Amino acid sequence: xxxxxxxxxxxxxxxxxxxxxxxxxxxxxxxxxxxxxxxxxxxxxxxxxxxxxxxxxxxxxxxxxxxxxxxxxxxxxxxxxxxxxxxxxxxxxxxxxxxxxxxxxxxxxxxxxxxxxxxxxxxxxxxxxxxxxxxxxxxxxxxxxxxxxxxxxxxxxxxxxxxxxxxxxxxxxxxxxxxxxxxxxxxxxxxxxxxxxxxxxxxxxxxxxxxxxxxxxxxxxxxxxxxxxxxxxxxxxxxxxxxxxxxxxxxxxxxxxxxxxxxxxxxxxxxxxxxxxxxxxxxxxxxxxxxxxxxxxxxxxxxxxxxxxxx
Amino acid sequence: xxxxxxxxxxxxxxxxxxxxxxxxxxxxxxxxxxxxxxxxxxxxxxxxxxxxxxxxxxxxxxxxxxxxxxxxxxxxxxxxxxxxxxxxxxxxxxxxxxxxxxxxxxxxxxxxxxxxxxxxxxxxxxxxxxxxxxxxxxxxxxxxx
Numbered sequence: 001x002x003x004x005x006x007x008x009x010x011x012x013x014x015x016x017x018x019x020x021x022x023x024x025x026x027x028x029x030x031x032x033x034x035x036x037x038x039x040x041x042x043x044x045x046x047x048x049x050x051x052x053x054x055x056x057x058x059x060x061x062x063x064x065x066x067x068x069x070x071x072x073x074x075x076x077x078x079x080x081x082x083x084x085x086x087x088x089x090x091x092x093x094x095x096x097x098x099x100x101x102x103x104x105x106x107x108x109x110x111x112x113x114x115x116x117x118x119x120x121x122x123x124x125x126x127x128x129x130x131x132x133x134x135x136x137x138x139x140x141x142x143x144x145x146x147x148x149x150x151x152x153x154x155x156x157x158x159x160x161x162x163x164x165x166x167x168x169x170x171x172x173x174x175x176x177x178x179x180x181x182x183x184x185x186x187x188x189x190x191x192x193x194x195x196x197x198x199x200x201x202x203x204x205x206x207x208x209x210x211x212x213x214x215x216x217x218x219x220x221x222x223x224x225x226x227x228x229x230x231x232x233x234x235x236x237x238x239x240x241x242x243x244x245x246x247x248x249x250x251x252x253x254x255x256x257x258x259x260x261x262x263x264x265x266x267x268x269x270x271x272x273x274x275x276x277x278x279x280x281x282x283x284x285x286x287x288x289x290x291x292x293x294x295x296x297x298x299x300x301x302x303x304x305x306x307x308x309x310x311x
Numbered sequence: 312x313x314x315x316x317x318x319x320x321x322x323x324x325x326x327x328x329x330x331x332x333x334x335x336x337x338x339x340x341x342x343x344x345x346x347x348x349x350x351x352x353x354x355x356x357x358x359x360x361x362x363x364x365x366x367x368x369x370x371x372x373x374x375x376x377x378x379x380x381x382x383x384x385x386x387x388x389x390x391x392x393x394x395x396x397x398x399x400x401x402x403x404x405x406x407x408x409x410x411x412x413x414x415x416x417x418x419x420x421x422x423x424x425x426x427x428x429x430x431x432x433x434x435x436x437x438x439x440x441x442x443x444x445x446x447x448x449x450x451x452x453x454x455x456x
């Protein structure tokens with residue numbers, strides 16, 4: 001039997017909980033999953049890497065049909081968007097190149113290359129090891145400098161800070177997830193919220209998540225409060241790490257400093273919780289708990305065009 | 312004698328001949344261990360090592376911690392960083408401040424500046440003068456002797 005997971009027509013961080021809920025419901029009995037994206041009209045980088053993480057989880061936990069941990073030969077199904085523009089964009093964003101390994105894809109995928117020069121500053125890119133982070137940082141500096149400076153009005157010096165933030169976000173996968181993940185970076189005009197251009201970094205994996213990673217060193221300190229929300233709070237707000245080395249925990253702290261300087265936002269979802277550092281221009285909530293469970297961690301970083309950012 | 316260590320060359324030889332960025336903990340660890348081996352061959356506790364970052368692209372916080380902070384904690388001699396860009400400083404300064412450490416940066420004109428935690432930076436400059444490793448110029452700035 002195949003269980004259906006509907007991909008939201010507008011698939012971004014706001015609709016992700018709806019997707020996670022459908023995923024959790026469909027995956028609970030270990031049947032093969034069908035991710036239905038045929039009606040998709042738009043997906044943010046966060047939606048695209050999140051969908052890959054779901055595919056990774058569906059294979060890794062037996063949702064591929066064979067049952068049992070360790071995955072199955074039978075991959076989950078994915079129906080591709082039917083709208084030609086959407087299909088072309090998902091392809092240019094590098095989604096299908098990665099999805100082909102995870103899903104049995106139904107629908108005609110166009111043969112276009114992942115974007116070289118466009119608003120897709122970094123196509124969906126796998127992150128499995130430190131070498132991948134080197135490649136990501138090198139690529140983003142080559143491709144993003146001009147857009148960050150000319151279109152977002154960031155000081156040219158900020159480009160290196162952007163690369164640093166991206167590096168640290170990717171390293172969370174390498175060091176903590178226990179599996180691979182994906183990153184994507186895109187610039188676009190964000191009409192709904194800001195009426196400005198923004199650059200968005202999205203990172204997702206279906207690994208062990210923050211709670212599991214920090215549990216051995218932090219759970220006693222939090223006592224009965226310990227859970228996904230407490231783990232996210234410990235990592236992002238208190239800068240703790242699972243490593244006892246006093247220099248650890250610098251990565252997320254550094255990202256926060258960078259975003260404070262450029263009026264940016266970070267949100268991290270892991271397990272059943274989501275935490276955000278919310279700038280004035282946004283109305284997100286700082287901490288949400290009791291969300292539909294979703295494996296691993298999903299990170300969203302938004303840097304707005306500089307100038308007045310009215311809420 | 313002042314030992315000179317070219318970080319870009321160390322990175323190219325030890326980790327990657329392709330990338331110029333100091334990113335990720337594993338990269339930082341390998342580069343630091345190479346620097347430590349090179350410094351071990353230099354003379355005694357009072358040795359000055361000039362660590363040159365020219366040609367290095369991005370340094371992330373993890374590498375700033377893994378290389379600069381850990382060298383400062385383990386190394387009894389004096390470290391002087393050169394070839395430091397504004398972007399490099401953006402990673403190094405807060406990491407050192409978090410550890411209550413400071414390091415010397417040599418500007419292109421040869422003058423010295425201590426960056427990191429303010430108390431540690433002031434103490435570092437005082438120590439340098441007391442040990443006659445640096446002297447004040449008529450303009451009031453410090454240079455290595």
